[in-house]
Amino acid sequence: KKILDLACLRQLGFPLPNPLIEVSQIYHDKLERHLPNAYFDLSLDAICKHLELPIQDKHDALQDAISAALVFVRLTKGDLP
Template identity: 60%
Template sequence: MNIFRRWWYQYKFRHHSVKKLFEPYRGEELVSLDCETTSLDPSSAELVTIAATRIQANRILTSESLYLTLSPPDSLDAGSVTIHKMRHQDLRHGLDAREALTQLLDFIGNRPLVGYHIRYDKTILDRYFRQMFGFALPNKLIEVSHLYHAQLERQLPNTCYDLSLEAISRHLDLPPTERHDALQDSITAALIYVRLKHGDLPALISPG
């Protein structure tokens, strides 16, 4: 978000608690974010679950993670259940979207957001936020697959790489996960970020 738009939102929400969201972030924490949705089309997908995990330097605060389930959306059908494995009965105690997004805002504040395909998640969240609150999330985005690719390019320029979450995790020697859900994927993205920022990237080829 450019500086002029930030100023506009700070003025627009000058008497509202969300004003601080549009101030530049001065801290050192980040938040790893992931969402499960009813489809892979960000223009129409509806939120099913949201998860977020704080990162402090090389520490991932899993004990303080946020995990929210939403009420079953209208587009939840058998096809979408195959994507995220969340059925209507799993969401019967879910939050309405406004309450879930309010809790998410309280958790993330204006911290930078880390994730795998984070722009996909933010596109969907922004659609909800614009509809319900009148603004899109202003947070800076950090895509872990881009960080990973940039480091590999320094080893083997102009080479094709497998940038799937599973392949990145294997190459970085991260622990395997039994089930992918929003919380686990947010933690995995956080682990990738910390490993890339605070560890050595394993060589793609062994010296011989």
């Protein structure tokens, strides 16, 4: 977020107003409640697989953003499989 804030500040004169949301931390916290002290693979691919979400073939910023958005919705509005 710091890099985006800096770029936005230079271009627009203000930092991004959006809060930072780390979906891997939300995922970890939810799993930790069920399996304390377990190891979790926090890669986006692993999280998508565990949550039974579609995995994108190509990795670019747009596809990763879409995957992260799907993970966020699943973790905040749905149940863990």
